[in-house]
Amino acid sequence: PSWSELPISRVQTVEKGPLSTGSQSAGKSLQMQITNPAIASLPVYSAAQTSAGEASSQIDLQKFSSYYRMDAPESEAQLTSPAEIDLNDLAPQMIYYGSDQKAVPYSQYQSYAASTGANSLWISGKSSWTQYAVVPIGSYLDMIAITPAGGYGNLYKIYPDATLDRNDYSFYPYNLIGFYASDLGEHQLFFNVDGQPSNVIVIYVVPYEQMQPSYGLASITIRSTWLRGYNLYVDGSYAATEGTTGEEDGVLTVNVPGDQSHNIAIDGSGMTFSDSKYFQAGYAYQLNI
Structure with a gap:
């Protein structure tokens, strides 16, 4: 060393x-x-006037910086329709479960996912996937939706004010869905295909200040x-x-x-x-x- x-x-x-x-x-x-x-x-x-909570948010933004980007999208829609992808092009090395960010090698997760055939939803990063992320308002991120059989289903989003929104889509087995962070607070998302719900992912949107x-x-x-x-x-x-x-x-x-x-x-x-x-x-x- x-x-x-x-x-x-x-x-x-x-x-x-x-x-x-x-x-x-x-x-x-x-x-x-x-x-x-x-x-x-x-x-x-x-920044002397920054509260402890705001400072913590800025640290979290650095921690999760590999999961979001600030470049302008082609569409200003908060969610984009599922686009078919080749999972090999986006497969991560590591995945992180829940808000406690439990790390599991992707190869280990693959074996589990193949045996259960469950629907799953992830936030895609440069070399890892996560089920929880803190992102700045005005940023964009990609979600990976996996449903082995594909088919018609629903993508649900719970807004910070507890409003529930439903979008009806036709899902491929492997999907890329864009998310635009337009509202501050906690956003929960999951989807349902053929009566089988996926896991819930949490995207926490915070103010952004270059410090x-x-x-x-x-x-x-x-x-x-x-x-x-x-x-x-x-x-x-x-x-x-x-x-x-x-x-x-x-x-x-x-x-x-x-x-x-x-x-x-x-x-x-x-x-x-x-x-x-x-x-x-x-x-x-x-x-x-």
Whole structure:
């Protein structure tokens, strides 16, 4: 394993990619805050008037950023009709169940889905699917609807005010359905084909405000091309597990108080690593494994 670093101000102005000490592209900066109670009260963002709930929403938006986009769609409809897809083109590596984001390898889920033949609905990301996501108002996302036999059915949506809306569609076995986040609050969606309801997915729409990170913190990113499911510990306290934060595979990012030393430890898949290092405030550090 090896460390690299860049000032956060530079990280924000270059393309996403591995951090380096030269002129190569820099990686993501701030992604999530460590759950260590000793530092949980430290602000991650510099917007002084932002409430705790709003700050949490902005952190969630970073966590789920791989599931939504802000580009304008061809249609302004809140839902698009099911379009047939080749599932092999969109198959994920990992899926996440429920609001607690329980991670399951897609290969394991495939075996279960094939044996039950159940209808299922997912939010599609760059390399994973989820049943829960926090997205900004005005964003767009794709849903994957799977119904083995296909046929005529209904897509239901429960709005934040508890209003129930029904759309009648003809479903293919594998469908891509677009969703436009036009209303703040919690949206619940599910579909029914041949009398068999799917699972419910939850899309929580929040206000969006571009916020700058506080330079009182240092950002630490762990990046590996092969290690998966590893646990990260900061100063002996559990911080996070790879594959549960919505970041790309092998990547895990946390924030720590800057201008002091911290012990960074990793374990998983038979590998253990521990290193104590001084982290300067306002810098983004990357540990390459």
